[in-house]
Amino acid sequence: MLSLKMWFQSGLNLAAVCLAAELAVTAHAAQPDGTPARVFLADAQTLAASKAALKAGDVPLQSALDQLLKDARGRLDQKPLSVMDKQQTPPSGDKHDYMSQAPYYWRDTNSPDGKYVRRDGQRNPESKDDSDAGRLGNVCSSVHTLGLAYYFTGDEKYAAKATELTRVFFLEPATRMNPNLNYGQGIPGETEGRPAGLISARGLADFVDGIGLLAGSSSWTADDQQKVTAWVADYFHWLTTSKIGLGEKAASNNHGTFYDVQAVTLALFLNETNYVRKELEAARTSRIAKQIEPDGKMPRELARTLSFNYSLFNLRAEMDLADLGRVAGVDLWHYQTPDGRSILKAAEFMAPYYDSNNKWPYQQIHKGNPAELGELLRRVAVEHPESQPVMAALKSVSGGKGSATRLYVRQMAQP
Numbered sequence: 001m002l003s004l005k006m007w008f009q010s011g012l013n014l015a016a017v018c019l020a021a022e023l024a025v026t027a028h029a030a031q032p033d034g035t036p037a038r039v040f041l042a043d044a045q046t047l048a049a050s051k052a053a054l055k056a057g058d059v060p061l062q063s064a065l066d067q068l069l070k071d072a073r074g075r076l077d078q079k080p081l082s083v084m085d086k087q088q089t090p091p092s093g094d095k096h097d098y099m100s101q102a103p104y105y106w107r108d109t110n111s112p113d114g115k116y117v118r119r120d121g122q123r124n125p126e127s128k129d130d131s132d133a134g135r136l137g138n139v140c141s142s143v144h145t146l147g148l149a150y151y152f153t154g155d156e157k158y159a160a161k162a163t164e165l166t167r168v169f170f171l172e173p174a175t176r177m178n179p180n181l182n183y184g185q186g187i188p189g190e191t192e193g194r195p196a197g198l199i200s201a202r203g204l205a206d207f208v209d210g211i212g213l214l215a216g217s218s219s220w221t222a223d224d225q226q227k228v229t230a231w232v233a234d235y236f237h238w239l240t241t242s243k244i245g246l247g248e249k250a251a252s253n254n255h256g257t258f259y260d261v262q263a264v265t266l267a268l269f270l271n272e273t274n275y276v277r278k279e280l281e282a283a284r285t286s287r288i289a290k291q292i293e294p295d296g297k298m299p300r301e302l303a304r305t306l307s308f309n310y311s312l313f314n315l316r317a318e319m320d321l322a323d324l325g326r327v328a329g330v331d332l333w334h335y336q337t338p339d340g341r342s343i344l345k346a347a348e349f350m351a352p353y354y355d356s357n358n359k360w361p362y363q364q365i366h367k368g369n370p371a372e373l374g375e376l377l378r379r380v381a382v383e384h385p386e387s388q389p390v391m392a393a394l395k396s397v398s399g400g401k402g403s404a405t406r407l408y409v410r411q412m413a414q415p
Contacts, residue, residue: 133184296346354397
């Protein structure tokens with residue numbers, strides 16, 4: 001294994017090579033025909049640098065691209081999904097409305113009226129039956145993956161499939177989803193829909209990045225772009241004005257953070273620049289200061305039965321917000337409260353547990369995945385190479401071949 005100094009220097013060298021490649025090609029991520037890719041959560045400079053490095057024969061990045069393309073090819077034969085596929089009808093009477101059931105609520109067999117009770121971290125299989133949550137998540141993920149595959153290869157088959165999936169789920173009158181989540185995470189016999197249901201729509205942030213990656217494709221038309229923009233605008237209005245949407249914004253845990261990621265990304269897509277800056281600046285207080293303790297703990301996530309998973313989940317959302325801040329000129333990556341609360345501090349608290357030999361001391365009823373933490377630490381390392389806890393954690397564990405995210409998310413090279 002490389003020494004920390006040698007590994008860190010190799011990371012700097014690769015970053016320098018990528019930066020030089022980026023400047024030699026373009027200041028923006030560009031499509032196969034040269035059209036700039038309009039992305040937000042994905043990093044445009046990393047996309048451009050990755051494309052240049054792949055052209056130059058970068059072997060580790062080729063491995064990441066192979067993973068991406070394997071995933072994309074697996075989606076080419078996917079049947080287009082629609083909210084109209086469900087057998088049940090939402091309380092509105094309109095099957096075009098999204099509908100899902102709260103995953104952690106179970107029927108109480110001891111209750112004569114069949115009341116549902118919460119079992120945190122235990123997913124009720126009943127919630128997966130005939131649910132639009134999986135459909136929406138699948139379409140958003142597929143469009144994102146296929147858009148990336150098109151960007152890196154120029155192969156029209158990927159753009160054509162992404163276009164087909166988008167049209168069926170969001171645009172065509174017979175099959176489109178209405179732009180709301182009024183009936184997300186309902187609890188049978190108790191409530192038709194809850195703010196918490198919005199967590200299942202977090203993939204819309206990746207979805208609009210996927211749309212941006214289709215620019216220049218012959219499959220994706222100006223009419224498609226106009227219609228998807230109209231759908232996102234209607235949904236954004238619902239998201240930022242409805243009781244359900246505002247209820248999720250008020251959440252003080254990962255739900256609130258992912259609400260911000262979703263809303264800010266959609267606002268960037270819609271050029272709602274005033275909203276973007278206002279919400280990102282507010283996140284310094286509403287997310288970082290209120291969710292992260294001076295020692296880096298996130299108490300609202302540590303209180304869960306899957307405390308490791310949810311700590312990672314919220315940390316990822318905080319970092320996504322920081323990446324969006326970079327786009328908008330609001331620095332959350334380096335923000336710190338007077339008493340030391342920061343994204344870096346949360347990452348440093350988590351860092352030792354990248355090594356599976358270090359036992360997580362909080363409740364975790366299912367096995368966690370430290371590899372996910374490794375990916376987040378590599379993102380932090382780019383912004384805070386001075387962090388000894390982060391660098392030591394990355395040095396202590398072999399990084400393996402990494403994931404496809406390294407193609408489009410700014411992160412330190414694998415040790």
